[in-house]
Amino acid sequence: MTEVLFYHLQNMSLEKVLPPLLEKTFERGWRAVVHTTSEERADALDAHLWSYRDDSFLPHATWRIEDAGEQPIVLTVDGRNPNRATVRFLIDNAPLPENLDTYERLVLIFDGDDGAALDAARAIWTECKSRGCEATYWQPDETGRWQRRG
Template sequence: MTEVLFYHLQGRTIEQVLPPLLEKSLARGWRVVVQSTSEERADALDSHLWTYRDDSFLPHATWRVADAAHQPILLTTGEGNPNGAKVRFLVDNAALPEDSGSYERMVLLFNGDDDEAVAMARDAWKQCKAKAFEVTYWQADEAGRWQRRD
């Protein structure tokens, strides 16, 4: 069954939140697809993942590379799954893909200060519940630690 985690971002950006979550995914041996809504945004995330921390890097590429199928993390704007990922991150209001049920986990990061993003997340929550996916909602506490909310 597909597990879907909804991360409610407030006071934090995707650039701050995404890299540690990707690191955890790789540590578990998972291949990942990160879907954004524009080529410019995918390119910006591509640049950021090379430089977000001095002592680390995340092996990744965009869907444009010839060896996309071999990338542990693939940034894309489309619904495909060229690297056979088991985990899909949806950022910048990216819609649930048609093949949602083929993933072990999907992670939807949304900006809690953006009414459109909140509305899209609510709609995605309803879609996931209708598909009988296991859904959880996460929000950072005052110290910045992610807490599951019911």
């Protein structure tokens, strides 16, 4: 059964939240695919993941490179899974994958200040629950630490 984690961004950017989540995924030895909805966003995240912190190294690639299948983290703009990831991140209102059951974990990160993102997250929550997935909702507390709320 796929575990689905909903991360509700409030007063924080995706660029701040995504790298630590990907670091934890990588440290656990899991492969991840990050699904965004535009090539421009994928390119911006690609550049950001190389430089978000001076002392970091987060191996990743975009779907465009020849050896994307060998990378632990791949940024993509479609539903494919080029690196056989077991964790899929959905950002920028990316749709729920048709083959949801092939993932151990799905991480949906959505902007709490964007009405369309909230509506999309609610629809995905409903769909996941109807499919029998274990869904949890995470929200930052006043110090910015993630707390499970549901």
